[in-house]
Amino acid sequence: QITLKESGPTLVKPTQTLTLTCTFSGFSLSDSAEGVGWFRQSPGKALEWLALIYWDDDKRYSPFLRSRLTITKDTSMNQVLLTLTNMDPVDTGTYYCAHLSNLELQLRWFDPWGQGALVIVSS
């Protein structure tokens, strides 16, 4: 059974850097065809994809946030970290990590997802 759980600060101040940790079990990011993605859901807005890291350390970022995002993995700890610099109140929302599933040999579907971590940006 695959599970993921996000952790990190609930409240951050504007201009600070946010670091979120996704701790997972049930798979290993050292195995081929594995990946973890990050998403966020801001109030009144659609879900938004942020970043993705593959087993081979290939990293992909949303072009809209590329300059502010960094995704890394710690295979030994079964963790994926996401940092978002220069936080702004518009970055307020719930941040999710999700497992990249290999369904019918298609590495395009995220399942399951973590429970989410609420992040509020306020001074």
Next chain:
Amino acid sequence: DIQMTQSPSSVSASVGDRVTITCRASQSIRSWLAWYQQKPGKAPKLLIYAASNLQSGVPSRFSATGSGTYFTLTISSLQPDDFATYFCQQTDTFPQITFGPGTKVDIK
């Protein structure tokens, strides 16, 4: 950037009703579409992938069709556990995926 739209934005229905939700893409996404269910305070749950494939463990009352720019999700007989918000997601431009705004299914 591919834009996804959904209709209706909300629907009120009763247990046992048949409910259909529509998702449209701003350009062809072939069959690269997923449907998710999300309940308040919970994570999205994958229901359908590749436009019409039922994810393991998802009840057979859920079905979906479509390709190109037009897709539908149907719940054949609404159950109490189905009251939730449903999102479509395109993966044609993976990993730069985009989501629809959601359709809330609530109790009439």
